[in-house]
Each structure stands twice: as C-alpha cells, then as structure tokens.
Amino acid sequence: MLTADVNGSRCRPLPGAVGSCPFCNSEMIPRCGEVRVHHWAHKSKADCDPWWEPETDWHRNWKNEFPLRWQEYLFTDHATGERHIADVHTLAGLTVEFQHSHLEPNERRARETFYKNMLWIVDGSRLEGNRKKITEWRNKLAEIIQNQHRTNLFLTDNADDLFPANWTNSPAPVCFDYMGPKADSSSDPQPLFLLYPETVHRKRLVEPLTRDGLLRSILSERLNMNSVRGIMQNVASLRLGGRRR
Structure with a gap:
C-alpha cells in the first residue's frame, strides 16, 4: 500500500516510521529502497481486505x-x-x-x-x-x-x-x-x-x-x-x- 495511518494521519512511507493499516489496523512497515516504488507492507500476514x-x-x-x-x-x-x-x-x-x-x-x-x-x-x-x-x-x-x-x-x-x-x-x-x-x-x-x-x-x-x-x-x-x-x-x-x- 502507498499510505498508512501514522499518529492519526494518512502518510506516505518514511524510513523508520511505524504505521497501521487503515483497513485492518495491523502494523505496517515502510519499504523505502532504491529500486521499487516506496510503499508500506504489513509486518505480518494480516486479515486485510480479501x-x-x-x-x-x-x-x-x-x-x-x-x-x-x-x-x-x-x-x-x-x-x-x-x-x-x-x-x-x-x-x-x-x-x-x-x-x-x-x-x-x-x-x-x-x-x-x-x-x-x-x-x-x-x-x-x-x-x-x-x-x-x-x-x-x-x-x-x-x-x-x-x-x-x-x-x-x-x-x-x-x-x-x-x-x-x-x-x-x-x-x-x-x-x-x-x-x-x-x-x-x-x-x-x-x-x-x-x-x-x-x-x-x-x-x-x-x-x-x-x-x-x-x-x-x-x-x-x-x-x-x-x-x-x-x-x-x-x-x-x-x-x-x-x-x-
């Protein structure tokens, strides 16, 4: 995903930040490498949108x-x-x-x-x-x-x-x-x-x-x-x- 909730606001991924999924509320971590488009990933397999x-x-x-x-x-x-x-x-x-x-x-x-x-x-x-x-x-x-x-x-x-x-x-x-x-x-x-x-x-x-x-x-x-x-x-x-x- 491109956005996550960080301190109550929808945010782009930033190195070191911790966010939560706006759908399932599970923890998300930023992926901010040099090759792929920056995005958020669920920290663990979550019960998110089917x-x-x-x-x-x-x-x-x-x-x-x-x-x-x-x-x-x-x-x-x-x-x-x-x-x-x-x-x-x-x-x-x-x-x-x-x-x-x-x-x-x-x-x-x-x-x-x-x-x-x-x-x-x-x-x-x-x-x-x-x-x-x-x-x-x-x-x-x-x-x-x-x-x-x-x-x-x-x-x-x-x-x-x-x-x-x-x-x-x-x-x-x-x-x-x-x-x-x-x-x-x-x-x-x-x-x-x-x-x-x-x-x-x-x-x-x-x-x-x-x-x-x-x-x-x-x-x-x-x-x-x-x-x-x-x-x-x-x-x-x-x-x-x-x-x-």
Whole structure:
C-alpha cells in the first residue's frame, strides 16, 4: 500500500516510521529502497481486505498519479457492513481500480457490483500475446466521422480479437495499458485503449487515449459512468455512413 495511518494521519512511507493499516489496523512497515516504488507492507500476514493483492510498481505508479486524498479510499456498505479499499476514488464519485494480474471473473463482477460507478485500468502488456494483438489496431478499427470531422471514436466487430477476452464483457469501461511496467517513459507516447461497455450499432466502441489525456479526464472529473453513457447515446444516434479506417 502507498499510505498508512501514522499518529492519526494518512502518510506516505518514511524510513523508520511505524504505521497501521487503515483497513485492518495491523502494523505496517515502510519499504523505502532504491529500486521499487516506496510503499508500506504489513509486518505480518494480516486479515486485510480479501480483494487486496500484492502490487507491482506499475500499479503503484498509476495510483501515484492521483491526489493522496483520492488514494486507497475505504468503502463501507452500511446496509451490509461489507468493506473494501478502492485504489482511487474521486470527489465526483468515480472509483478507479488498477489490475495487473489475472482476476477471476466472479471477483471482477463482485467489485463492479460493489463500486458501481467505476473504471478499470488493466495492464494489457502482462501477456505477450495481448500486446501483439493491438499492434495493428488502426487496420482493425473503423473511425466514426461526424460532419466530416474525426471523432477519435472507433467501432469494432472483433473486440475479443483485440483485447483480453476475460475483460470484454465487463459492464464498466475498461482502459487497457499496453505499455506495461517496463515501459520507456522517454519514448513517444503510446495510446491507451478505452473499451466502452455493451454495444453500439451491434459493435464495440473504442477510444484511443494518451496517458496524459486519460489522467486529465479523471482529474478534471469529466470521466464517469454518466459521461460514458452520454457518449454511447450520441454514437447510437448517428447514421454511420461516413467511417474510415
């Protein structure tokens, strides 16, 4: 985790500090080496959030793009008493979950039901085959042209051929990051791919984004389930005579 409670305040890891987990209250120790992103670790195996899993630096670097007060937000369902820690939760109510490792479909659906207004950001580079499938995306996606203007919105008949199949039926928008944890940040920006949920004109809607573009949309609180539905409704109302690859 990136934060722990220290003397009643949420804090970043500092050498020599002692913290407690905001979820299970067990002792946490700082890991402040020179290689990995600084983080807190449970001192002993604890009965923490059952959805918690070991984090990669890819996961931590994404979380660190957001304000501290948005990170590792503690959710409680007051009707059932169920509790979980969200990776990021914005003031506008959007929950962002970052996923590097394989996630069982039942747990994925449970998180989507619990958080409701959410966005997944998935490491699409985890398997080499996933990275290879997206390399020819410009030849596999048809761009929507509206009033002779490019929209940067694309339609595909073959979402399962482009994206990891275990994510394409999610009812939440899923953004695939194909740069992965070993990306060279000095190289030209590579697009992320936001896969909209459900279908439009019997196809799937895809929006390529730069990392900065996605972050601006989230940080400005313009990206949420209402805005996603609005874009899908606008596309559904279009006559799609003018598309191009």
